[in-house]
Amino acid sequence: xxPMVRVGTLPMRLLALEMGADIVYTEELVxxxxxxxxxxxxxxxxxIDFVDPSDGTIVFRxxxxxxxxxxxxxxxxxxxxxxxxxxxxQNDIAGLDINMGCPKEFSIKGGMGAALLSDPEKAxxxxxxxxxxxxxxxxxxxxxxxDTLETIKLVQELAATGIAAIGIHARTRDERPQHHPxxxxxxxxxxxxxxxxxxxxxxxxxxxxxxxxxxxxxxGADSVMVARAAQLNVSIFRKQGILPIDExxxxxxxxxxxxxxxxxxxxxxxxxxxxxxxxxxxxxxxLQCQTLQQICEIWGLGDYCRRKQQELKEHGNGxxxxxxxxxxxxxxxxxxxxxxxxxxxxxxxxRNMAFxxxxxxxxxxxxxxxxxxxxxxxxxQAPSYETHQCDKLFRSICSYDGQRFSxxxxxxxxxxxEQGAALVALLQLGHLxxxxxxxxxxLIS
Numbered sequence: 001x002x003p004m005v006r007v008g009t010l011p012m013r014l015l016a017l018e019m020g021a022d023i024v025y026t027e028e029l030v031x032x033x034x035x036x037x038x039x040x041x042x043x044x045x046x047x048i049d050f051v052d053p054s055d056g057t058i059v060f061r062x063x064x065x066x067x068x069x070x071x072x073x074x075x076x077x078x079x080x081x082x083x084x085x086x087x088x089x090q091n092d093i094a095g096l097d098i099n100m101g102c103p104k105e106f107s108i109k110g111g112m113g114a115a116l117l118s119d120p121e122k123a124x125x126x127x128x129x130x131x132x133x134x135x136x137x138x139x140x141x142x143x144x145x146x147d148t149l150e151t152i153k154l155v156q157e158l159a160a161t162g163i164a165a166i167g168i169h170a171r172t173r174d175e176r177p178q179h180h181p182x183x184x185x186x187x188x189x190x191x192x193x194x195x196x197x198x199x200x201x202x203x204x205x206x207x208x209x210x211x212x213x214x215x216x217x218x219x220g221a222d223s224v225m226v227a228r229a230a231q232l233n234v235s236i237f238r239k240q241g242i243l244p245i246d247e248x249x250x251x252x253x254x255x256x257x258x259x260x261x262x263x264x265x266x267x268x269x270x271x272x273x274x275x276x277x278x279x280x281x282x283x284x285x286x287l288q289c290q291t292l293q294q295i296c297e298i299w300g301l302g303d304y305c306r307r308k309q310q311e312l313k314e315h316g317n318g319x320x321x322x323x324x325x326x327x328x329x330x331x332x333x334x335x336x337x338x339x340x341x342x343x344x345x346x347x348x349x350x351r352n353m354a355f356x357x358x359x360x361x362x363x364x365x366x367x368x369x370x371x372x373x374x375x376x377x378x379x380x381q382a383p384s385y386e387t388h389q390c391d392k393l394f395r396s397i398c399s400y401d402g403q404r405f406s407x408x409x410x411x412x413x414x415x416x417x418e419q420g421a422a423l424v425a426l427l428q429l430g431h432l433x434x435x436x437x438x439x440x441x442x443l444i445s
Contacts, residue, residue: 001234002200002227003028003073003099003141006268010047010061011255013070016230018251020209020237023069025225026060028099030112031076033059034085044317045259048092054393055412056354061259062092071095071139075102077111077122079129086134095137095164098126103143103173114143114173120157127161137164141200143173144185151185152192159195167225170201177204177228186219196222203228209239231272245273250299256292257301257308260317263292270295290359291440344388345406348397349428352444353407355419359440367422371400374431383425385418396421403428
């Protein structure tokens with residue numbers, strides 16, 4: 001399974017392996033994000049989590065079921081950063097892949113992805129640094145160049161760095177899925193180098209398992225990498241034939257529950273499978289879902305989700321909350337030791353409230369907006385916010401109707417800090433249900 005943004009998280013990777021994939025790639029993970037993450041064993045889920053200490057979000061989650069077959073794809077433009085990430089994760093993955101083919105603006109501007117195709121010397125330096133200093137196989141994924149001979153030359157230069165294989169998307173940097181791939185170019189490359197070639201870019205013609213083998217043969221490749229066809233129905237890897245999408249969705253949702261996958265990510269992947277079926281009555285109900293529990297109810301897995309989530313809770317799975325409470329404590333204490341800021345929080349009503357953007361489907365439901373509208377209806381002065389910053393983290397005080405409210409959590413930006421403070425205000429004033437906030441993970445008791 002190819003690296004796919006928002007698709008290649010743990011549940012989909014495990015399902016792809018179950019369906020017959022030999023190797024699964026993570027979504028592209030950027031080096032700067034991974035470098036600052038903390039490696040945390042999660043005994044409740046039997047996973048290894050790489051956690052962003054600033055807000056507790058999971059940057060990368062893996063488990064023993066995939067350790068020997070998962071390749072982490074890294075977005076990087078710097079050999080030193082790439083090596084730092086490699087040393088951090090190499091004991092938990094089967095291989096490390098450098099993204100040298102993504103044509104998206106974000107990657108290009110950062111000197112990552114397809115930008116490296118224009119700087120073969122830098123690309124080779126990154127790969128050589130990794131193959132020299134890491135103990136796991138290193139690969140890279142590129143796109144073909146407009147000229148076949150130039151493509152062969154580039155692949156030969158990259159192969160000379162000691163990489164174990166190279167994935168090649170059979171389109172140029174400027175071509176998109178609607179353009180036909182160029183398997184003839186991959187065949188020419190495969191005959192010119194000794195390392196394994198992984199062919200990518202054939203999803204337009206992939207509808208069954210046999211189509212994967214056909215594209216591999218057309219490209220003269222050692223393996224085939226599947227993206228969009230697997231995103232639509234991951235049972236494309238199944239030799240016995242494609243499964244109905246409802247069966248695939250049920251299998252996927254069970255894994256999402258088992259591994260506490262983020263609801264917004266789970267929803268995105270189901271949307272990718274449903275496509276136009278989102279316009280059906282069931283699809284429209286699904287689109288209104290905000291939690292994993294709500295999504296599971298639609299596919300008859302509501303009881304399973306409730307039982308499993310309770311079981312995980314009893315085993316100590318606190319997810320984001322535990323990280324926030326432990327990792328932000330030092331920063332909070334540092335801030336509160338400051339005499340000036342200690343005075344600022346005197347008399348402030350505080351709760352352990354995290355702002356989770358995915359629980360609010362529209363801007364009109366955001367806490368700040370709800371509180372602002374409420375003030376207008378009651379003829380009161382609009383709430384105001386005072387925000388403090390510490391080590392790139394933010395905490396805000398919401399002043400409303402003669403009282404001051406704040407979350408004890410630190411957020412990644414000013415806007416999220418203000419939303420958290422508004423949430424505390426709405427809860428304390430009786431306009432939000434505490435049980436609901438506890439269940440969706442916003443409020444930590």
